[in-house]
Amino acid sequence: MKEHKNILIIDDEQVVIDSISKIAMMGDYSYETVMDAQSALEKISGEDFDLIICDIMLPGMDGFQFLSAIESKRIDTPVIMTTGFSTIENAVKSLYSGAIEFVPKPFTVDELTSVIHRGMKYSALHRMRKLKEDSVLIVPCPAKYLRLGYSAWMNLDFDGSVLIGATDFFIKTLEQIRKIELLPINEILTQASSAVKFETEDGLVHQLYSVISGTIIEINERLLNEPELLEKDPYFEGWIYRIIPSELAYEIKLLIPCSSDRT
């Protein structure tokens, strides 16, 4: 039996490692730290982790190469990417390459805490799903939908507008939702930047990224009064925004088709 730890922290700067460790400690998680991707791979082969927090810019093998390395080794430990070079391109690329979350540096304690919380939940759900293959633990998004990472989906409507929402998987990583904070109509969304804030019963604030860029033209106001709609029917009744996409042709290439989930 392999030794089990909650989190593997990969960063080449001690102060960042210390910061993340402290946050992990505060959440009563066990952790290991390494300063480069190569030693991280060695660590993974010897130990079992629930979650990996990885920097993008690392000496030698960088974060993206690390992602493809663990994918080729068929290691399905969820990875949270973080970087000081916090551009939208890096965020989208991380999510497209298989990371479950992207956290730009510098982050506040609360920001990272909520991401770690979701990550741990994701990891647990993922393990459970592997154990009970037949039961439908998580409702996958409809085949013609596209998703950014695992958390947000979009559906191109026949009239050219786009509906966006949160996946069942994302909602299931949250505790009971206390409050949903939506942006007003006419606000411009940018791909992979915060679009919705969910406040949960445990006091954490979770951010849902926008799947694509565009202008909000309609808000599903029912959600404000009935947040449980998100859990009941996340893909139809539980949509969040209707937007007019601005860069659809370019951005759609970086999304993952939901049809790939059904193999």
Add this chain to the structure above:
Amino acid sequence: MFRTISYKLILVVSVTVILIIGVYSYFNIKSQSDVLQAEVERHANQLSESVKNSTRYVMLLNQREHIQEMITSIGNDPAISNVRILNKEGEIIYSAKSEEIGKMLDKKAESCYACHAENQAIEKLPIKDRTRIFKSEDNPHRILGIINPIYNEKSCYQSDCHAHSSRSKVLGVLDITMSLAEVDKQIYDNQIRELIFALISISGIGFIIGFFVKRWVDRPVKELVKATDQVAAGNLSYSIKNLSKDELGTLGKSFNNMTKKLDETNQQLYQSTKMASLGQLAAGVAHEINNPLTGVLTYSSFLLKRTKDNPQIQEDLNVIVRETVRSREIVKGLLDFARQSTPKKSLIDVNEIINRAEVVIKNQIKLSHVSLVKNFDNSLPRITADANQIQQVFINLFVNAIDASGKDGGTITVTTSQISASPKGITQIKNAVCAKTHSLMDPEHKLGGIPSIKFKIKSGANEGVLHLDPIYGNHRHYFGISIDKNSPLNLLCPVCDISLIDRNSKCPECGGPVYKIQIPNQGFVEGCASFKDNWQKWDLIDKAGERKFVQIEIKDTGCGIPPENMSKIFEPFFSTKGQRGTGLGLSVIWGIIDNHSGSISVQSEIGKGTTFSIKLPQGEPVRSI
């Protein structure tokens, strides 16, 4: 030195001139000498005839002393070297030189040669054969001799002296020799004159050619060499002055042009490198600063949690957290600047943004004695735009206006207003596809700075491309081939050759064929395919009706923009400010306004001023129903 063009030219021309003058002089001198000699011969002939006639009578009388006296006196003439009369046997009977008298001449002597050349005496001697030119040993000059046969006549053999029988035909010969010294001298003089003429003309021509070659070839070539050296040494601002209007002047002009282009490219390269390294610097700084900021944020948050019972410390720590979050935003802004990321749009009040821009350039306005007049429409609706980017636009335009106003100052007037405008002439077709969804946009061929729509066009046997203005309603088009407007045209997709003509509709204005192209997610654009009129239809846009815009006009009283620069001002790296400008200002403005689906136009009059007018759309962007 002898390898220079001028010396080569002088050499070639001199040789040619020497040849021409040489040949000319040769024939000239020859003909002159011939004429002179003929004249002397004629003269000698006359003389000889006169002597013969005047001695005839005394001969008949056989007064020999008298004859000798005549001969002697004739021989005294300085032009005549000798006069003598020989008898048939060759004996000198009379002579101006008395010592010769009685001598026998050999028949082979040059005076006898004319008749006795063939050993058999000729009895009749034609006049032209009577003269001979020879040189004697005692005289350095040539001598012309003329012999005149004295023929037997009735009066001779019937004369009292009975000296001659009637049978002989020739009685003797009158031989006159004349010196040709005078003629030779003249010929010699002529030769000298020709030589002097040749020398003067050769040196004259050489001098003239040398002078003009120096002026037209040497000097500009030297100037070009100097300029090339300067450019090679890195002085790209060097230009050749005093250009002539000939080929070398053209060469100089294109050299100047090349240097200017080189200079511009160099500066562009410098600018792009600068921007690129600025981007790298920003990225590096962001990465380096964000890591320590992570530490600051985390640790201060911890302290916050640990000091819940000390409100004083909590307050201070909150400042640290807040300010660190602010630093995070600043670094993000730096990254955004370096990468020109997508605009962060929100509802903004344009008047307020203009006021903010004014604050930034307050000092510059003051220093350059410019007054800023604001005519604001206070009921201006808020528009969706990126406040920072729009502020950037105004700052750039104000700075340009101040620069244009010069040292004496001027007035900048900013006017904001609301206008409604038809979508035609404003809406840009950003994407168009054929029925098989091949893109028709041609970024290589731009009209008004934006990618045009490209069709393949077939007219009879001709085939080519047509570029259509991407601004809806303009219908400007450029044929790549010559077409006959009366023969049927076919428009095809340049990729798959599928026809773009819609057979089900006709142009409502001319009844001709109609093309129909698909605008992804935004319906179809139709237009007159015979291009006889400018009919164009875009249902989706037309239905949206007139669109409302916020218009901002910035007018200065500065120097204006020359018409030749008008088409280039929005191009990146075009600058008239030399080293002071990057040439990016207006192109960045154009990009920002374009990103906001707005438009920017400019009117300018040299010496009177320039007006930039910006239209930014109000309300929702166009969407399909």
